Amino acid sequence: MSDISPEEAARHRAKMEKRKAVQDAEVAEKTAEKGLLIVHTGAGKGKSTAAFGLALRVLGHGGKVGVVQFIKGAWHSAERDALAAFGDRVEWHSMGEGFTWETQDLARDIAAARRAWDKARELMADENLGLLILDELNIALRYDYLPVEEVVTVLAARRPDLHVVVTGRNAKPMLVEAADLVTEMGLVKHHFKAGVKAQKGIEF
Amino acid sequence: MSDISPEEAARHRAKMEKRKAVQDAEVAEKTAEKGLLIVHTGAGKGKSTAAFGLALRVLGHGGKVGVVQFIKGAWHSAERDALAAFGDRVEWHSMGEGFTWETQDLARDIAAARRAWDKARELMADENLGLLILDELNIALRYDYLPVEEVVTVLAARRPDLHVVVTGRNAKPMLVEAADLVTEMGLVKHHFKAGVKAQKGIEF
Numbered sequence: 138m139s140d141i142s143p144e145e146a147a148r149h150r151a152k153m154e155k156r157k158a159v160q161d162a163e164v165a166e167k168t169a170e171k172g173l174l175i176v177h178t179g180a181g182k183g184k185s186t187a188a189f190g191l192a193l194r195v196l197g198h199g200g201k202v203g204v205v206q207f208i209k210g211a212w213h214s215a216e217r218d219a220l221a222a223f224g225d226r227v228e229w230h231s232m233g234e235g236f237t238w239e240t241q242d243l244a245r246d247i248a249a250a251r252r253a254w255d256k257a258r259e260l261m262a263d264e265n266l267g268l269l270i271l272d273e274l275n276i277a278l279r280y281d282y283l284p285v286e287e288v289v290t291v292l293a294a295r296r297p298d299l300h301v302v303v304t305g306r307n308a309k310p311m312l313v314e315a316a317d318l319v320t321e322m323g324l325v326k327h328h329f330k331a332g333v334k335a336q337k338g339i340e341f
Numbered sequence: 342m343s344d345i346s347p348e349e350a351a352r353h354r355a356k357m358e359k360r361k362a363v364q365d366a367e368v369a370e371k372t373a374e375k376g377l378l379i380v381h382t383g384a385g386k387g388k389s390t391a392a393f394g395l396a397l398r399v400l401g402h403g404g405k406v407g408v409v410q411f412i413k414g415a416w417h418s419a420e421r422d423a424l425a426a427f428g429d430r431v432e433w434h435s436m437g438e439g440f441t442w443e444t445q446d447l448a449r450d451i452a453a454a455r456r457a458w459d460k461a462r463e464l465m466a467d468e469n470l471g472l473l474i475l476d477e478l479n480i481a482l483r484y485d486y487l488p489v490e491e492v493v494t495v496l497a498a499r500r501p502d503l504h505v506v507v508t509g510r511n512a513k514p515m516l517v518e519a520a521d522l523v524t525e526m527g528l529v530k531h532h533f534k535a536g537v538k539a540q541k542g543i544e545f
Contacts, residue, residue, distance in 0.1 A: 141448050149447040157445070173543055177387065181524040186394030187387035190420070193397065194390070195542040197419030215401030216394070222426045241361070243353040244345050267542055300543055318543075319530040320385040325523035338399040338471055339377055339504055339522075 172299040173317040174292055178275060178308035181322035188270045188302040189216045192227070195300070200267030201226045203260035207253045208233040208273040208305075215338070228263075230256050233273070250282035261295050268300045275305025278312065285309045376503040377521040378496055382479060382512035385526035392474045392506040393420045396431070399504070404471030405430045407464035411457045412437040412477040412509075419545060432467075434460050437477070454486035465499050472504045479509025482516065489513045 175191075177184035192202045202220075210233050220227040232253035234245060254277075260269055278285050289311050292301060303312065313319050379395075381388035396406045406424075414437050424431040436457035438449060458481075464473055482489050493515050496505060507516065517523050 141451070146447050150445040153445040175543070176529075178529075179527070181526075182522060183381060183387060183391035183394070183524050183526070186398070187391035187526075188394070189397050190387070190390030190392070190394035191543060193393050193423040194419040194545075197421065197423035198542050200542055215398040217401065219397040219401035219427075223423075241354040241357040243350050247345070313529065316530060318386060319528075320387050321527040321529050322385075322387070322391075323383070323525040323527050325380075325382075325525050326517065326520060338402050338404055339379070339395060 171297055171317075172295070172301070174315060175300065175302045176275075176308050176313060176316045176319045177302065177304045177322060178306060178313075178319065179321035179323050180306060181324040183322045184304040184306075185272050186216075187320070187322075188272065188304050189220070191300075191302060192220065192268060192270060195268040196220075196223050196226060198267075201263075201265045202228070202268045202270065203257075203263070203266050204229045204270045204272060205253050205257045205260065205274075206231040206233050206272040207250055207277045210234060228260065228266075230260075232256055246277075246280065247282045250277040253277070254283055254288070258291060261291075261299065264296065266299060268302070271301065271303045273305040274303045275308045275312070277305075278309050279305070279307045285311050288312070289315045375501055375521075376499070376505070378519060379504065379506045380479075380512050380516060380520045380523045381506065381508045381526060382510060382517075382523065383525035383527050384510060385528040387526045388508040388510075389476050390420075391524070391526075392476065392508050393424070395504075395506060396424065396472060396474060399472040400424075400427050400430060402471075405467075405469050406432070406472045406474065407461075407467070407470050408433045408474045408476060409457050409461045409464065409478075410435040410437050410476040411454055411481045414438060419542070432464065432470075434464075436460055450481075450484065451486045454481040457481070458487055458492070462495060465495075465503065468500065470503060472506070475505065475507045477509040478507045479512045479516070481509075482513050483509070483511045489515050492516070493519045 177187055192204070195202050204227070210231055217229050217231070220229065230253070232249060234249045257269065257271055260266055274288070277283050278288060293315060295301065308319070381391055396408070399406050408431070414435055421433050424433065434457070436453060438453045461473065461475055464470060478492070481487050482492060497519060499505065512523070
């Protein structure tokens with residue numbers, strides 16, 4: 138690349154040397170091994186999708202993944218169809234009754250959330266499980282379908298090497314407090330605003 | 342559920358009816374079908390992971406996915422190992438030389454980015470492709486390894502039904518302007534701060 142001057146190349150090298158030193162030091166000081174409690178929240182896209190991406194990572198390491206969907210019913214299943222390729226290394230339970238504004242029945246929503254939570258506890262007892270995805274649990278907590286105190290207590294008492302991802306908008310402060318890693322997916326720009334409809338492969 | 346009063350149930354129903362009306366109206370007014378240009382940026386986790394989650398969605402619909410990694414080399418491969426389950430419906434190219442602070446060689450970084458971009462253009466010409474993931478392209482753009490004008494022009498001229506996801510921190514304003522959907526992954530809390538090291542299945 139003849140258009141890079143020696144000075145430019147040297148500046149780049151010096152900057153990247155400094156960057157590498159910082160990076161190496163950061164990695165060296167981390168030593169604890171543990172399963173993480175991860176929360177994906179915020180109004181943007183990618184909360185559940187990133188959780189399914191983590192599932193791929195665990196599956197790539199030969200691990201087993203459990204999924205409990207608290208809100209979504211069976212209609213939303215492209216990821217589920219794809220993960221079926223991994224056979225019994227993925228255990229998937231869609232326990233929702235659809236979005237709550239579809240049901241308009243509080244008692245039914247509470248009962249569905251309780252069934253989903255029972256299923257989550259059952260999966261947590263599986264010692265082969267490497268990752269448990271509690272999809273849209275934040276929605277169930279937000280509407281007080283489940284008490285956040287109970288959920289946080291049970292999650293905190295889980296097997297120490299089990300990773301758990303909780304997704305959904307409006308994560309409760311108590312859950313954020315208990316979590317190891319919290320990512321807020323923020324909406325910067327959305328095609329819906331430009332009149333573009335939900336796209337197959339992206340939205341569903 | 343005997344502890345829900347009729348008034349409470351009615352209030353819930355009214356709120357959810359209103360919510361459903363808004364939701365239905367929103368869906369009804371979107372009509373355009375097109376491939377989306379999606380950007381995952383921000384300092385938080387989940388940018389690449391959510392892109393791989395979208396890959397699952399496209400694969401679940403029977404589609405084909407291309408991945409070009411601009412920065413990461415072969416060392417980072419758990420998702421790749423997992424996606425190998427889909428055979429030739431996933432075409433994966435790790436074209437990077439590792440993070441730039443590992444190489445400290447500007448000419449080499451520029452050459453690697455150019456090779457990766459050539460591969461991306463090659464994949465874009467595959468009419469069977471439903472989704473193209475350009476992983477960490479934002480990093481290559483940020484360090485001016487590739488001109489953003491060229492990248493945006495080529496992406497804008499792609500086949501209209503091809504979805505593209507670009508990941509990486511510090512997305513350039515020109516790319517954000519061109520995108521249909523931009524999500525900023527914000528770091529709320531990170532276990533590294535508590536001395537916990539990178540965890541298998543989560544970080545790599």
